[in-house]
Amino acid sequence: MSRFDRYVLSQYLLFFSFFALILVAVFWVNRAVVLFDRLIGDGQTAIVFLEFTALTLPNLIRMVLPVAVFAAAVWVTNRLQSESELTVLQATGTSPWQMARPALGFGLITALMMSVLTHFLLPSSIGQLALREQEISRNVTAKLLTEGHFLHPAKGVTFYIRQIDSNGTLNDVFLSDRRDPNQSMTYTGARAFLVRDEGKTHLIMVNGMAQRLDNRTKQMSTTNFSDFSYDISSLVNKSTITQRNIREISSWELLRNREDINLSDGYSLGALAEEFHLRFARALICIAVALIGFSALMIGSHSRFGVWRQALLAFLLLIIVEGLRGVVSEPVRTNPDLWPLIYLPALIGLVIAVGFLQLAAHPLATRRRARRTVAPLQTGRQETGS
Known part of the structure; x- marks a missing residue:
């Protein structure tokens, strides 16, 4: 990567960390209030509350990570355009495909983060959280032996x-x-x-x-x-048959032992196939939203009103891509052989990004000017020949 590419990539990662921190903090506060009332109301200590909060963070980060990737891509690209850095690059002959390399690298890095999160951290945290909930539910002393408080066990x-x-x-x-x-x-x-x-x-x-x-x-x-x-x-609520959360099951087990999981935990083969492939599709989504955030802001011409229209278009595309994930899940649950549909939203997002980059490299206005310039020349040649 060139020096400029490294600079842009560092900006992507910096603002990604900022947006991820803000989003996680907002969602964490909303969930922490409910968790605090439930645990402290049942006589648990603040240490238990902090432990449960830490165990719920991986799932929370998984939810907000694509949004943080998209926000960072749009923010940095808009900043580079407003400070004329991309304009200078375009004037030196740099194509939009070359300028998209930092966004692609940013998408690959966040995709790696999402893969580590969904394949390793999330199953481990959910499994540990379920274990701690069972331990606390069996601990009658912790639920009841609290003086001076009305408890609701x-x-x-x-x-x-x-x-x-x-x-x-x-x-x-x-x-x-x-x-x-x-x-x-x-x-x-x-x-x-x-x-x-x-x-x-x-x-x-x-x-x-x-x-x-x-x-x-x-x-x-x-x-x-x-x-x-x-x-x-x-x-104390006890359950003689404990069913594992499907997100608690490791990816290796989902790959090798689906039939056994179907018999022991009761999950259908379609639900298991959806969960397994969804862990890979989430990583591809990060690449798609990063490229959409960059490419959508590259298709518009310079305007003193900014790039709010391109940003709005990119946001609507993000909603569409995220909405398609819910649409393709139901057929896979019914028929596990349709698992390629899980990757369809990410592929559509990548196709949209490629189309935007192609449009930015060959804008329609340039084509129209070229046609208008060629037409009089052809007419003049015909008159000269006649």
Whole structure:
């Protein structure tokens, strides 16, 4: 690469990092608020919240990476045009194909990033995230033993502990169970203890009262007890059959063991074929959007109003290419033999970029001027000959 190509490529990477950071931060804040409420509300620590946040970042980066590539390509190309750098190159005889080399290199680098992300980082992070979620869901102590807070370990269940002594005694316990639509149960106890027995966890409440409200007749009955055992293992959602997330499965396993995955995890062969080829198609999309962002801004002539029309055209093409990805997925899920359709959006994007570069290299205005110049000459020759 020439010195100018390296300079342009560095600008692409610089602004790509900037746009990726901004987009990831915006999406991360929206998701972190929900994640924070769910984890901290269930009694988890800030360390667990940070761990879950880190594990969700690869999937978040995968979503915003093509948009960041497109934004960087359009921004840098517009900047080079506004500062007349591309104009100088065109005046020295540099063709649009030669000026597209940094954009192509930028697309290849981001495609490599996307490949590493989809083939290695994303499956590992999703697998680790699923493992940590199972560990936390089985940890009854972490979900319930938080003093001074009203917790909701399951839908329709509210649990409260005023104080926890150093020896593990729970003081002033409140438990409301509203999962049965016909009746609501409320338990209060002066003291309580957690007891494990054969894989189950029981809450033993001492010196308390049980209140039963019949939701149909609106009648309430109360019972005082000296000790009462309540099985809280049901408050933790357990699943005897755990199905792996399809994005958790490694690419090598998708390539070699699709039949086994179909039997063990229940995913159809079409869904497995779509996921496998989509990981490669996402890398090609990065190359396509980088070239579209560059080539679309090269087809317009100089205007004092800027290149907003070309930028709008490039943005609409990006929406079309991204929309086609959803259109071609359904046929592949139905028939795995149609897997080449997964690459169709990326190929269409590349064809559009090549067409724009060809149009920039041979603009229609130049052709029309040439025709207008040739026509009078031909007419003059005919008159001279006659």
